[in-house]
Amino acid sequence: xxxxxxxxxxxxxxxxxxxxxxxxxxxxxxxxxxxxxxxxxxxxxxxxxxxxxxxxxxxxxxxxxxxxxxxxxxxxxxxxxxxxxxxxxxxxxxxxxxxxxxxxxxxxxxx
Amino acid sequence: xxxxxxxxxxxxxxxxxxxxxxxxxxxxxxxxxxxxxxxxxxxxxxxxxxxxxxxxxxxxxxxxxxxxxxxxxxxxxxxxxxxxxxxxxxxxxxxxxxxxxxxxxxxxxxxxx
Numbered sequence: 001x002x003x004x005x006x007x008x009x010x011x012x013x014x015x016x017x018x019x020x021x022x023x024x025x026x027x028x029x030x031x032x033x034x035x036x037x038x039x040x041x042x043x044x045x046x047x048x049x050x051x052x053x054x055x056x057x058x059x060x061x062x063x064x065x066x067x068x069x070x071x072x073x074x075x076x077x078x079x080x081x082x083x084x085x086x087x088x089x090x091x092x093x094x095x096x097x098x099x100x101x102x103x104x105x106x107x108x109x110x111x
Numbered sequence: 112x113x114x115x116x117x118x119x120x121x122x123x124x125x126x127x128x129x130x131x132x133x134x135x136x137x138x139x140x141x142x143x144x145x146x147x148x149x150x151x152x153x154x155x156x157x158x159x160x161x162x163x164x165x166x167x168x169x170x171x172x173x174x175x176x177x178x179x180x181x182x183x184x185x186x187x188x189x190x191x192x193x194x195x196x197x198x199x200x201x202x203x204x205x206x207x208x209x210x211x212x213x214x215x216x217x218x219x220x221x222x223x224x
Contacts, residue, residue, distance in 0.1 A: 031210045042201055042214035043155070056209060090154060094210050100145065104154035 002027060004103035006091050012109045013081065021076040021106045023091030029101070032074040034066060035090040037105070043090055049074060081110045113138050115204050117215035124192050125223045132187040132218050134202030143205035144185040145212065146176055150198045158200075161185065172196070197222045 004025045013019045023032065031050050035043035048056035049068040063085075065077040074091055086109045094100040114137045124130055136142055143162050147155040159170025166178040176187045185202060202215040 033210070040199075040217075040219075042217055043212075045211055048209060048211060050210070056211065088152075092212075100157070100160075100205065100210070100212065102147075102155040102157075107152065 002101065004091055004093055004101050006089075006103035006106050008106060009104070010107045010109075012111060013078065014111055015081060015083075017081075018077070018079045020078065021089055021091075021108075023074040023076075023103055024072055025093040025101070026072055027093060027101065028071075029093035029095050030071060031094050032068065033092040033094070034074070034076050035092065035102075037088040037090060039087075047076075078108075081108075083110050086110045113204055113206065113213050115202050115213055115215035117200075117202055117218050119218050120216070121219045121221070123221040123223060126194050127191050130187075130189045130192045130196070130220070132200050132202075132220070134185045134187065134215060135183050136185060136202075136204045137183065138204050144176075144178060145203040145205065146170065146174070146185070146187050147201045147203065148172075148198050149201065149217075155201065158187070192220075192222055194222045194224065196220060 007022045033048050034046040036046050037043040045058050046060045047066045052068045063080050067075040088105045088107055090105045091103040116135045118133050145160045146158040148158050149155050158174045159168045161168045161178045168176050174189050178185050200218045203212045205212050
């Protein structure tokens, strides 16, 4: 298995909702990432988990809450989002910078 | 600080013509370099990567890239472009310590029939 699987592919949520994005990989990678991508822009790093511990938080607002339950799973919990948070959210995994693999993303719309 | 510059925001080429997308990087050590392609609404697909060794790297879909340390460049080339190559192309440099990827602003490729 050489894929990173993200669910759901599309999500529409209200500003008072709580939702979660899920990411799964079975490549044995020990680093997992969340990136946010706005239209016509490059991906921007949000969080890095290394060996299931949060190692980088790029000053992301607390309405985004990451969780790494085990070495194969990465979640992003969403609460009280704003319309400007609408974007493509990409998960990735890697073994260092080798074998960096992206999922196909979750297209999030906040209404 | 690490950075990646893609000087061309938008490039238009005719189908069958050759293509070169430019990428310049700033990095203190030997960089890990990547080229990704993204079709509208899709995730990122890795075209090729450079870590060490041969400076001419072959990738998928007929793409290649050449690492030139003296010019801090990692330009992407394809000898004959197909209409399906129309997409957004991102160059990225990887931090060996954190695994973080730093992306350029991207180049939009349009292919004329």
